[in-house]
Amino acid sequence: MEAGRQRQGRLWSNLKEVCDLLHIPSAVSVTTEELLFQHVQFKTGQRIHTIGQPFDTLYIVNSGFLKTVLIDEFGNEQVLSFPMKGDMLGVDGIHTRHYSSEAVALSDCDLILLPFKKLTALGRVHLELENMMYGVMSRELVREQAMIGMLGALSAEARVARFLVTLADRFAHMGYSAKLFNLRMTRHEIGSYLGLTLETVSRTLSAFNEIGLISVDQRTIGIKDAEALKTLRRLPPSRTRAKQLAAAKSKNEAATPAQLLAAM
Amino acid sequence: MEAGRQRQGRLWSNLKEVCDLLHIPSAVSVTTEELLFQHVQFKTGQRIHTIGQPFDTLYIVNSGFLKTVLIDEFGNEQVLSFPMKGDMLGVDGIHTRHYSSEAVALSDCDLILLPFKKLTALGRVHLELENMMYGVMSRELVREQAMIGMLGALSAEARVARFLVTLADRFAHMGYSAKLFNLRMTRHEIGSYLGLTLETVSRTLSAFNEIGLISVDQRTIGIKDAEALKTLRRLPPSRTRAKQLAAAKSKNEAATPAQLLAAM
DNA sequence: CGAGAGGTTGAATAAAGTCAACAAACGTGG
DNA sequence: CCACGTTTGTTGACTTTATTCAACCTCTCG
Secondary structure (H helix, E strand, O other), rough: OOEEEEEOOEEEEEEEHHHHOOOOOOOOOOOOOOEEEEEEEEOOOOEEEOOEEEEEEEEEEEEEOOEEEEEEEOOOOEEEEEEOOOOEEOOOHHHOOOOOOOOOOOEEEEEEEEEEEHHHHHHOHHHHHHHHHHHHHHHHHHHHHHHHHHHHHHHHHHHHHHHHHHHHHHHHOOOOOOOEEEEEOHHHHHHHHHHHHHHHHHHHHHHHHOOOOOEOOEEEEOOHHHHHHHHHOOOOOOOHHHHHHHHHHHHHOOOHHHHHHHOO | OOOEEEEOEEEEEHHHHHHHHHHOOOOOOOOOOOOOEEEEEEEOOOOOEEOOOOOOEEEEEEEHHHHHHHEEEOOOOEEEOOOOOOEEEEEHHHHHHHHOOEEEEOOOOOEEEHHHHHHHHHHHHHHHHHHHHHHHHHHHHHHHHHHHHHHOOOOOHHHHHHHHHHHHHHHHHHHOOOOOOOOOOHHHHHHHHHHHHHHHHHHHHHHHHHOOOOOEEEEEEEEEEEHHHHOOOOOOHHHHHHHHHHHHHHHOOEEEEHHHHHOO
């Protein structure tokens, strides 16, 4: 299970470990020791690559959390993604040979370096590597399409709800709890990612907490009703919610998410 | 310049023609006649592929205009892109082996078929083909990132302005006029693409027309002040515009875009 | 020529953003 | 360990932006 081994004070991974990390089925016959990829560690806040920097390597996240951002003409950050274990970074640099986004570590990180030249050269020998690349790039493309769909069509509440569900799924996929986890990013970063202001994110989380869909304590999120979050499109107006809560309280009962959402 | 030749009642293109179309520098030595890719024609309104359909081929647009869309759980279309000459379709199908979006012809179209199996097989022989694939996929990824940035950060007016500028650039790149062109899509489709309602798109175009940035006549758009459109972030409030227009009128002059935008 | 799709415009409404005050957590150095 | 300033998060009041609903117009194409 230990992806990578110590050598010369650094970690290295072989091709099989890389494929496993990317969830790409690999039928590598010879797990040759020649095919080793170096690890690099980054501390919280460090930049992995910046916009415009010459592209030469891709990165795979082995551990830790990051954000990728665009910087617009007047310095405003637009968060594009929150890569974590198994995600690939730097693909946007292939086309122009310069990174078009910036990647920043949100926690201490361990990344695997994939020098692009080496990768394409190896791709001709180990053809699962080539298929891996196509698969990963296509997957990223689909993810971005989903993001565009979300930004184009969903309300603030639906965006936050989906964000939480997606995060929960990713944590589950990594073997962590999908019911209770810590956000690694600020409200501002979430807002930027979702095309909302940090206040709207904060208010929406509070509203979800109020009606019992989640519990919120700073960056600790508890998922209480994943199903409701998945299908949520719009919250009932707050006066309706207040009325329902009051009614429930007067009967000395806790209002259930189901009751509240029925008012939609 | 004629990309494709008649044969058995259909058109075929060789690798060099495909590369040229994609704007990928190709140094193919042997323009072997073995390496031919078939064309297919679609009429306006026809579907190239649908969501969930098994993936096996990529498409390159040789002529015509299309849209790609996602369909959400309750049948609403979300437009993802408006592919035209030189763009590639179907890349989203690689990952899951099923197309994740739907492509529809907005005009009569001529597309080149790239069977994916054949493509990857050839990629091992002609390595510029492999590089082409990486380049095209990375380019598409960067385009989608820009889209996310736009949807996340820009006002309705800025989105419409950028949309027009981008279209103009693409037309110019194809050898058409960047100053005067026809939209191939409805206001509804533009709105969906930009995350706006059709009414907002219509009003914004009218406002741009009113202050002289563009001329609008149904689907015919004339670009009058490309620079202003490129840098536009927000329009001055309409009462200010009304005042300025009235002031200009009283002096018997036409209000210039510069005057109006100075009020920002 | 008439039906239907596409487009424009206005008035009312709802959603999200802005501005501002405050509170809680963090981290650094005394 | 505590005091401090800084960053992050919450909440309220108000404003702005874009949507919704509706009426109406205008092309296009059977």
